[in-house]
Amino acid sequence: MRLFWAAAAAALAFHVHAANELKIGYLxxxxxxxxxxGVEIRDGFNLALKMAGGKLGGLPTEVIFADDTLNPExxxxxxxxxxxxxxxxxxxxxxxxxxxxxxxxxxxxSKVVYIAPNxxxxxxxxxxxxxxxxxxxxxNEGHHEAAGHYAKSKGxxxxxxIAPNYPAGKDSTTGFKRGYGGTIAAEVYTKLNxxxxxAELAQLRAAKPAALYAFLPGGMGINFIKQFVAAGLSSEIxxxxxxxxxxxxxxxxxxEPMLGIFDTSHWAYDLDNDANRKFVAAFEKExxxxxxxxxxxxxxxxxxxxxxxxxxxxxxxxxxxxxxxLMAAPARFKSPRGDWKFAxxxxxxxxxxxxxxxxxxxxxxxxxxxxxxxxGLSDFWAKDCTALK
Amino acid sequence: MTGILLLEQSLNSLQFGLMLFLLAAGLxxxxxxxxxxxxxxxxxxxxxxxxxxxxxxxxxxxxxALPLALVATAIVGALLEISLLRRxxxxxxxxxxxxxxxxxxxxxxxxxxxxxxxxxxLNAPAGLTGPVTLPGGMQYASYRLxxxxxxxxxxxxxxxxxxxxxxxxxxxxxASNREMAVAMGVNIRxxxxxxxxxxxxxxALAGAMLGPILAVQVGMGENILILAFVVIVIGGIGSIRGAxxxxxxxxxVDTMGRALLPxxxxxxxxxxxxxxxxxxxxxxxxxVLMAAVLFFRPQGLFPARG
Numbered sequence: 001m002r003l004f005w006a007a008a009a010a011a012l013a014f015h016v017h018a019a020n021e022l023k024i025g026y027l028x029x030x031x032x033x034x035x036x037x038g039v040e041i042r043d044g045f046n047l048a049l050k051m052a053g054g055k056l057g058g059l060p061t062e063v064i065f066a067d068d069t070l071n072p073e074x075x076x077x078x079x080x081x082x083x084x085x086x087x088x089x090x091x092x093x094x095x096x097x098x099x100x101x102x103x104x105x106x107x108x109x110s111k112v113v114y115i116a117p118n119x120x121x122x123x124x125x126x127x128x129x130x131x132x133x134x135x136x137x138x139x140n141e142g143h144h145e146a147a148g149h150y151a152k153s154k155g156x157x158x159x160x161x162i163a164p165n166y167p168a169g170k171d172s173t174t175g176f177k178r179g180y181g182g183t184i185a186a187e188v189y190t191k192l193n194x195x196x197x198x199a200e201l202a203q204l205r206a207a208k209p210a211a212l213y214a215f216l217p218g219g220m221g222i223n224f225i226k227q228f229v230a231a232g233l234s235s236e237i238x239x240x241x242x243x244x245x246x247x248x249x250x251x252x253x254x255x256e257p258m259l260g261i262f263d264t265s266h267w268a269y270d271l272d273n274d275a276n277r278k279f280v281a282a283f284e285k286e287x288x289x290x291x292x293x294x295x296x297x298x299x300x301x302x303x304x305x306x307x308x309x310x311x312x313x314x315x316x317x318x319x320x321x322x323x324x325x326l327m328a329a330p331a332r333f334k335s336p337r338g339d340w341k342f343a344x345x346x347x348x349x350x351x352x353x354x355x356x357x358x359x360x361x362x363x364x365x366x367x368x369x370x371x372x373x374x375x376g377l378s379d380f381w382a383k384d385c386t387a388l389k
Numbered sequence: 390m391t392g393i394l395l396l397e398q399s400l401n402s403l404q405f406g407l408m409l410f411l412l413a414a415g416l417x418x419x420x421x422x423x424x425x426x427x428x429x430x431x432x433x434x435x436x437x438x439x440x441x442x443x444x445x446x447x448x449x450x451x452x453x454a455l456p457l458a459l460v461a462t463a464i465v466g467a468l469l470e471i472s473l474l475r476r477x478x479x480x481x482x483x484x485x486x487x488x489x490x491x492x493x494x495x496x497x498x499x500x501x502x503x504x505x506x507x508x509x510x511l512n513a514p515a516g517l518t519g520p521v522t523l524p525g526g527m528q529y530a531s532y533r534l535x536x537x538x539x540x541x542x543x544x545x546x547x548x549x550x551x552x553x554x555x556x557x558x559x560x561x562x563x564a565s566n567r568e569m570a571v572a573m574g575v576n577i578r579x580x581x582x583x584x585x586x587x588x589x590x591x592x593a594l595a596g597a598m599l600g601p602i603l604a605v606q607v608g609m610g611e612n613i614l615i616l617a618f619v620v621i622v623i624g625g626i627g628s629i630r631g632a633x634x635x636x637x638x639x640x641x642v643d644t645m646g647r648a649l650l651p652x653x654x655x656x657x658x659x660x661x662x663x664x665x666x667x668x669x670x671x672x673x674x675x676x677v678l679m680a681a682v683l684f685f686r687p688q689g690l691f692p693a694r695g
Contacts (some may be wrong), residue, residue, distance in 0.1 A: 031506065165664060188651070189664035195603040198401040198533070199648040205528075206394035219508060219604055227602065230513065232520025232528035253510055257518065 022059040022309060022316070025082030025112075027075060027103060028093035030067040034218060036249045037294050038067075038095045041117045044298030045092075047279075047286055048306070056302060057309025064088060072102035079103040083110040089316045090115065092301055097121040097168065108132045113322060117301040118294070122171075122381040125347050129385035131323040134346035136301040138266050139379030140168075141175030143242035144215065146264040146352035148179020150373045151211055151240060158185040160209035160237075162200065162224070164216060165189035172215035172242065178380065185209035190216075197224050201231045211238045214245075221245045222254055229257040238262065243367070246357060248292035251365050259365065261357045266348070267296045267337040268355050268369035275334035290366060300335045307333040345385035349378040393527050398648045399641075404533045406640025407540025411595035412613060413620040413632040414547060415588025421627020421693050422563040423581055425474065426482050428489040430592060430617065431610025432496035433469075437462040437593025438605045439500055442509040451514035458597050459590045466589025470582050478581075497607050508606035511597075536598050543594065544633055551629050560584060564627035564693040616643075619675060623682045625689025634690055642678050646671025 026045070029038040042065070055061055064086050068075035075094070082088050083106060091107050091114040094100045100120055107114050108130065116135035124133060125140070151159050161176060161184060163169035173187055185207055188200055204212065216224045221241070228234060234257075243265025251258060269280055269290055279299055283291040291299075304326065309316065311332065312325035327342050340350035352374050355367040416430050440461050444454035473492070477485045512518070513532040520528040551557035559580055562570040571577050596605075603609065620639050624631025651667030658666065682690060 035506075165668070186655070187664070191668050196405070198404070199398065199644055202394055202397040202401060202648060203652070205397065206391070219606075222510075223602070223604060227530065230518060230520065230530035230532055232530070 020059060020314070022056055022061040022090065022305075022314075023086065023088045024056075024061065024063045024305070025079070025086065025088035025091045026063050026065045026093040027068055027078055027082065027091065027099075028065070029070045029095045029099065030065070031069055034070050034096070037118070038093075040249060040292050040294035041093070041095065041298035041301075043287055044283070044291065044295035044300075045117065045302045046298075047283055047295075048299045048302030050286070051282060052302070052306055056306040057312075057314060059309060059314055065093075068094075068099050068103075070096055070099065072098050075099035076102045076106060079106045083107065083112060088112065090305065092117055092305070094118065100124065111319060113316070113319060113326070115301055115305060115326070117297045120347075121167075122379075122384075125345050125379060126381035126384035127386075129345040130387050131319060134304075134323070134326050134342065135348060136304045137297045137348070138350070139343075139347040139381070141171055141178070141380060142266065142348075142350075142352065142377060143244065143264050144172045144175030145179040145380070146373045146377060147213055147240055147242060148176040148181070149352075149377075150262070150264055150354050151176075151180045151213065152182060153373065154211070156182065156210040156238075158183040158210050159240075160185040160204060160207060160212045161187045162204075162212065162214045162216065163189055164192045164194070164220060166192050168217075169215060175380075176213050176215075179374075190220075193220065195220075195223050197227050198231075201227060201233060204237070205231070205233060209237060211240060213240045215242055217245060222250060225254060225261070226257055234260065240264075243267075243293055243355065247294065247367060248290050249294070251357065251367070252289075255365060258357045259359070263355050263357075263367065264352050264373055265293050265355055265367070266340075266350050266352055267293045268353050269366055270360075270369050271336065271338065271353070273334070273336070273338055276336035276338075279336040290364065296336050300337065303333050303335060304329050343378045343382045344388050345379060345382040346388070347379040347382065349376050351375045352377055393525075394648075396525075396527060397529065398644055400529060400533065400537065401648075402641040402644035403637070404536050404540070404640075405644055406637040407537060407544065408595050408599055409613070409616055409620055409640055410544060410633050410636035411540065411591045411598075412617040413624070413636050414629055415591045416617050417621040417624065417627055417629065417632045418560065418564070418584050419588055420621060422560060422567065422584060423478055424567065425478055426485045426489065427474065428486060428614065429469070429492035429496065430588070431614030432493050433462060433466055433589045433592040433610075434596045434613065435500060435607070435610040436465055436496065436596075437589070438511070438596030438600045438609065439504055439509065441593065441597035441600055442511040442605045443504070445511055451512075455594075455597055459593045462593030462596075463586040463590040466592075467582055467586040469589075470585040474585070475578070475581070493611070501607050506607070508604045511600035511605050513601040532601060536602075539594070539598060543591070547629055548633075556580075556583070561693075616675070619679050621689075623679055623689060625692040627693030628689070628691040631689055631691035631693070638678065639675055642674050643671065646674045650674075 029035055066078040068078055091112050095118050104124055113132050116137055118137045119140050120135055122140050161173050163172050240262045243263045246261055246263050307329040308326040312322045316322050330341050340348050343349050351372055353369050354371050354373045355369050358368045360366045419425055419427050441454055441458035444457050445451050448454050477488055517532040517535055521531040523529055559575050620635040621632055624635030650671050651663055654663035654666050
């Protein structure tokens, strides 16, 4: 009997001390009209996990998926379930900022590190920054600011801005204006989820701007671009969008009308480096479609976790040490997007490319890289992050 | 420059108004003749658009799918009338509202079960995806022009149907005095079913034509249904002519409000404020119009009942 208790105590002690298994809580939006982005990120993440033989950082890895259905309330409850019942060691996956804002207090109170596979509101990365957060995606205004830089480099004498009337829409115009610095022909905010843009397009035609920057996510972008082309404006006014607004997920839905649209992105499917060629080939083989930038974000997130867990030797519970390992990780692995590093607030400092929607040599519609817009662009709002140094 | 802007916005408002008319025509007939408030009218519009999107994909042709979708939706409408709505004619309006609201919820879930949550893509027919150059050198989306032509043609056909045919005579008789029409021996049950199926087909036409511009998704009928009710209240319940004028008025006010108010405000306020004020005020304008019409002509512009 005594032997039994000794064995039980030993087993218990063993269970507490050795973090010989990685348990990742993956909270994402995987269903509903907005689920396409979540599925892209997840597929990229799963691909990297599979290529690493199911082990991130050398540890057997279990990923527990939870679908928030783009409902912040559900997201918060699922985060609690993952953290308290499933006792995960790491969190990742959130796609939408409203879910992130709802789930974030629970995550940091549980003292679990969160690795963002998509952009995150500045309230978390700016003044509210701390060591429980790093991002493998891009700073909130990164693509917009890069687009502004591109418009400036093209010497457009004025630019017309269209965005939906909600916080991320206003962030987009703020970021663009910071990068561009030139004359704004007009700033138009449309109703969120507006479907018919006939009135806006007529105004645009009358204003005759040198270029148009449109940030209209998801279905709004699909409708806007179709109507923009149908109205014959695409031959008159160059259209520039952020990279996440016209990537493979949208190209598949709209097709031909999108040819000739310019965008800015931290990644391109034809980026010339070995890590990217390996990623694109493996993704196409696994899922039989071209990856989008979202898939690259999921893939890089998994690689980042892999590298940091390995260099921290599996000691994830020691948060300051693990945070340090994460911050140093980008230099230790090759991401498909090329070289990048972290700003002190845990957001990526990276290059942005300009791409154009064109056909590749197999006749598929893709985003082709045509140049680098800006190198080593960092998060403007990192200046507000005083908690980390 | 301003001339072209005004012309383009007028075409836009005409396009929107004619599509509203297709919806309002069915609604006003059902409301006027059967004295029945049918909230599920928007669901028929949604079902029509979904059938159209599926049929266009199956047949590979927009123009082959269109008549099929119209007939299919008309059958759905007739079945709905025979199975449920027929039992509601004698009830009060509150019961009708409750029952047809239930139909909206059921229709949304059934559509979700069959087609899923993702909105469907319906592309404009080949040849109508680009712009056309109008006399005067202005470019305009050819598909929107096609909508105007189809809408105007249907309006003309409806006008002829209602004023020149025997069925139209019965419809007008039913709208102006139902009891008397029944007393004169009109087979009102069959007439109701036919009118309801016709209304459903008009809904499907609006859904099919608007599909490539908007999105084919669950709940698409609810927003436009409210506007359709505003149209028939402005035009006078039961009157096709009223629905036509009301739809064009609402289309005009909505489009011009959205287009011109922000320009006016942009001169007075910073862009953030102007872009908040413009859309809110322009959506209020429609209801201001309705209130004004009701104040001066409580029966609407063209009342069907004498």
